[in-house]
Amino acid sequence: MLVVMQHGATADQVQRVVETIGDMGYQARPMPGAQRTAIGLVGNDGLVDASRLAALPGVKEIIHVTQPYKQVSREWKAENTVVRLPGGLAVGGDQVVVMAGPCSVESEEQILASARAVREAGAAILRGGAFKPRSSPYTFQGLGLKGLKLLAKAREETGLLVVTEAMDIEGVAAVEEHADIIQIGARNMQNFSLLKRAGRAKKPVLLKRGLAATITELLLSAEYLLAEGNHDVILCERGVRGFDSNTTRNVFDVSAIAVVHELSHLPIIADPSHATGRRDKVIPMARAAVAAGADGILVEVHPQPDRALSDGAQSLYPEQFAELMREIRVIAEAIHRRVAEPLPLRRQLPEPLPGVCAPLPVSCAHGRSCLIF
Numbered sequence: 001m002l003v004v005m006q007h008g009a010t011a012d013q014v015q016r017v018v019e020t021i022g023d024m025g026y027q028a029r030p031m032p033g034a035q036r037t038a039i040g041l042v043g044n045d046g047l048v049d050a051s052r053l054a055a056l057p058g059v060k061e062i063i064h065v066t067q068p069y070k071q072v073s074r075e076w077k078a079e080n081t082v083v084r085l086p087g088g089l090a091v092g093g094d095q096v097v098v099m100a101g102p103c104s105v106e107s108e109e110q111i112l113a114s115a116r117a118v119r120e121a122g123a124a125i126l127r128g129g130a131f132k133p134r135s136s137p138y139t140f141q142g143l144g145l146k147g148l149k150l151l152a153k154a155r156e157e158t159g160l161l162v163v164t165e166a167m168d169i170e171g172v173a174a175v176e177e178h179a180d181i182i183q184i185g186a187r188n189m190q191n192f193s194l195l196k197r198a199g200r201a202k203k204p205v206l207l208k209r210g211l212a213a214t215i216t217e218l219l220l221s222a223e224y225l226l227a228e229g230n231h232d233v234i235l236c237e238r239g240v241r242g243f244d245s246n247t248t249r250n251v252f253d254v255s256a257i258a259v260v261h262e263l264s265h266l267p268i269i270a271d272p273s274h275a276t277g278r279r280d281k282v283i284p285m286a287r288a289a290v291a292a293g294a295d296g297i298l299v300e301v302h303p304q305p306d307r308a309l310s311d312g313a314q315s316l317y318p319e320q321f322a323e324l325m326r327e328i329r330v331i332a333e334a335i336h337r338r339v340a341e342p343l344p345l346r347r348q349l350p351e352p353l354p355g356v357c358a359p360l361p362v363s364c365a366h367g368r369s370c371l372i373f
């Protein structure tokens with residue numbers, strides 16, 4: 001339920017509503033806005049008797065949220081959530097953000113080559129799994145912590161931000177330390193204790209749709225993250241199980257993008273790689289995703305896909321990825337959006353450069369590392 005305050009309601013009036021919600025045995029979530037302040041009420045199972053709140057001074061109206069998910073819904077928050085990332089990159093605004101890289105981090109050479117290639121083509125975020133959820137225990141399980149460190153090194157060298165998966169509660173802290181976005185994979189979409197932990201993390205979360213999850217289930221999983229206090233959530237459509245796995249690995253639910261945009265204020269990106277499982281289908285489905293309004297795409301790219309330790313069949317060659325970028329730029333423009341540019345390169349300099357470093361207020365005290373534009 002939402003208590004909407006009158007324009008110009010005083011801080012005391014807002015406080016009185018917050019206290020009354022507490023007295024009624026629920027929790028209050030005040031949401032100050034430019035136009036109006038609203039106070040969300042959470043912790044209720046069914047309909048709340050709102051008459052006590054409606055009568056308080058400064059209250060304009062009471063909105064009952066009809067969906068099973070609350071804070072995630074458009075009823076709760078009408079305007080789009082924009083997830084802000086370091087360096088001014090943002091997911092959920094005008095720009096379409098491209099996250100690309102190999103399925104798994106395999107070696108320093110491989111992740112650096114991947115990072116350079118995807119940056120060269122214009123991706124803004126590097127993907128790569130260090131902790132891999134594999135169907136078989138006998139296949140490559142990821143490099144773990146070493147993989148996270150390699151991703152951080154690739155970020156240092158290329159300026160790309162990093163998204164990588166946390167597979168369990170213990171892994172969240174390590175991913176939070178090394179990455180810019182914590183990925184929760186499809187298999188863990190309903191791992192509620194993992195969601196609660198990620199909801200307490202200080203970094204944004206990329207939540208992938210479960211293998212056979214409905215959109216309502218996806219949004220309820222996102223609600224766990226918001227309920228714990230993490231509002232920086234990006235959803236991801238990555239295909240769901242169909243009956244025809246001979247043709248594509250999953251069924252890419254492109255309509256989920258438009259449906260989620262209607263039901264929720266959270267941004268949604270698409271993963272045409274896991275959705276199709278086939279390299280030659282990735283570009284057309286990336287085009288479809290951007291045309292449908294996806295706020296970004298997550299694409300697997302490998303310098304040598306035939307040698308990949310996981311998901312080689314769906315990984316693009318770097319030149320195919322460059323072609324994908326060219327094509328989606330045109331599509332984004334046609335719907336009045338723009339593909340986000342990678343952040344400026346961050347280079348390690350041997351000595352502070354006169355005239356370049358000197359004007360910086362911190363005068364290179366941050367370790368002789370300057371931003372060169």
Ligand code: PEP
Binds near residue numbers: 103186238
């Ligand atoms: C991945 O992104 O590498 C991955 C394992 O994806 P999903 O969880 O969607 O299968």
Ligand code: MN
Binds near residue numbers: 104300
């Ligand atoms: Mn993969």
